[in-house]
Amino acid sequence: MGAAPDTPTGRERPGRSRPRRSALRRIVDGLLVVAMVAGVYLLLPRLGGWAREAAALRHARLAFAVAAIVAQAVSLGCYAGLYRRVLASLGARLPFRLALQVTLASFLVSHVTPAGSVTGSALNIAALETEGIAPATTADAIG
Numbered sequence: 001m002g003a004a005p006d007t008p009t010g011r012e013r014p015g016r017s018r019p020r021r022s023a024l025r026r027i028v029d030g031l032l033v034v035a036m037v038a039g040v041y042l043l044l045p046r047l048g049g050w051a052r053e054a055a056a057l058r059h060a061r062l063a064f065a066v067a068a069i070v071a072q073a074v075s076l077g078c079y080a081g082l083y084r085r086v087l088a089s090l091g092a093r094l095p096f097r098l099a100l101q102v103t104l105a106s107f108l109v110s111h112v113t114p115a116g117s118v119t120g121s122a123l124n125i126a127a128l129e130t131e132g133i134a135p136a137t138t139a140d141a142i143g
Contacts, residue, residue, distance in 0.1 A: 053124065064141075080096065080099040084099040087099070087141045090137050092141075125139060
């Protein structure tokens with residue numbers, strides 16, 4: 001009657017869209033990083049009188065700034081590990097990378113939006129629900 005489900009139709013090229021999509025995604029991610037860096041260094045100092053604070057950063061000690069960034073990264077990694085362990089104790093297995101991504105996303109959203117942690121928690125619950133974890137389990141882990 002028709003072609004078997006595993007046979008390609010003439011329009012599809014098996015194995016071609018995945019590498020192309022991956023390369024395109026890397027390019028888009030790279031452009032977003034460049035845009036964010038440009039925004040942080042060019043746009044933000046001009047908003048709300050931040051020029052003085054940005055100028056003060058020029059006199060900061062580089063070693064202390066790097067140590068603070070590393071300490072923050074370690075702290076967020078530890079929080080993601082703790083969150084993963086709490087979810088595991090509730091019966092939801094989660095890869096560390098996904099736990100870190102959800103933690104960073106909810107951290108960002110909770111610091112940028114006016115509603116704060118409520119919005120971050122809603123994002124957290126929605127993201128883990130797409131991974132098959134029940135919203136009640138995620139809410140328990142957040143609590």
